Amino acid sequence: MLHLDRISDRNYLPTEQDIIHISSVVQTLGISDYVFDVGKIQYCVYDVGGTRSQRKKWIHAFENVDIILFQAPLGDYDKPLREDEDALNMAESLTLFESLVNSRWFVNTAFFVNFTKMDLFEQKVKSRQKPLSQYHPDYQGDPSDVKAGVQFFVDQFQERIKERKGSVHVTVLDATDTAQATLLLQRVVQVAEAKKMRCSSFI
Template sequence: MGCNFSSQSKLQVPEIRASRSITPASQKSEDPYSHIRLLLLGSAESGKTTVLEQVRLLYKQHFTESEYFHRRAFIYHNIFKSIKALCRAMRMSDIQFADPINMGRAQSIIADEHGHYGLFSKDLAEKIKHIWNDKSMQKLYARRSQFNLNDSASYFLNNIDKINMVDYKPSERDLIMAYVPTCGVQNVIFTACNQSFQLFDIGGQKIDRRKWALQYEGIDAIFFCIAISEYDQVMSEDMVTNRLDDALNLLQSISEDPAFATTPIYLFLNEIDVFCEKLSVIPLSKYKPDFKGGDQDDAIDFMENLACEALGKRDRSLYRVYRCIAIDTQMMAELLSTVFKDIAKRKK
């Protein structure tokens, strides 16, 4: 039995009007109608910002030129960070480059301490392409579940010629695939189901979580993202704490917070595709001994049960659980439509 997560239906997303205005949590809205206020939470790299980007694209919240510039910079950074991670993984593996010249190229990539947030030089772009296209590197990439690599690595590396152009402007797909860490508080205002929504996204790293409480007042619903594929990974902040455990503890603290006692929580179990891919290489039972085995669906059921346990004694009517792939726009269109309808129904 395989993972049941693909969305096949052709969806018609209605035209939605959007606003560029921002309403801080500490101020009352000056709009003639009140917003349904949504708080988007989760650990760093859980996919929550991808959810926000999907909302912006699906509900016609257009990007400004400065936002395109910002995301373009991070796309270059994503590419360099990915190839550097692959070079380091190659060095630690039992695989040798098919082309020996790529060994020297990889060493220069590893030694390069620049962040690379702009157009690559011709020499650097050629190095990246040679390393990525090496047959042995592709063998290593097939093992990517064994080390931490951005999910969009192959997407951007395969498109480096298009991206490394002076006039490059990210496509909608590029915007979804790019990893851009959240800084501070972002929010969008949009209309769905004849209701006005305001969705807040706050950084998920530990240093950012102190800002969460500043947005608690007047929240009508919470979106919480967990990247279930991270069951074998540790947090970059301390290189010790298991990422999944951190996410579950975070979910529990939100569920138990008196401020959210009656606030509905919409839980997104993200990266189920990566999770299923990992299972055959990295057994879930190695990190979660309570998992007694089974197929991929059993493993996802187990992860959902862990999340439900973290929600504690919260009434079942106050939470919904969704399995998703946040970068899949078709899937997210259907999921978000369902969620917004449910929220709008609660507000009537």
């Protein structure tokens, strides 16, 4: 609402922040791919939908992917799935992550797990209006302790990693913070360069 006058102007041009925030209202459907070069490495980036109906379209299509960027919406710990109100977003993310990280299709793939919507998570936890333990009974920590809440989910994801060759990197970031997003991408590039690979990145 605060930006209505700006974006309704006939000469409106989207800012960098406008473009970043569009992902929160637009659902990814199907598979979108992008190709670009960084240094001597060509990156093939595939953006795929994570809903149950979308997974069937791509789950077996990326056997040779080098890096997977797995987005886990930390701030949605209390939200049900669009397609199943009896399931929670984060519980579904854990199930999907477990199936991917231990899949024979991705045994040599490097994983980056990014906990997004950190600002929303912090706001909810500190308000105590939606206690974490109410939605995730295994959490036994202080209801208002943000760090403990984050660590709970980090542990939950790590517990689902079985024996595998590929590495797993866990980060917590605000996807709308371009500085944090840049740091994450720099880490991805470092992994790609270390492997001297042609990197196919999966988001």
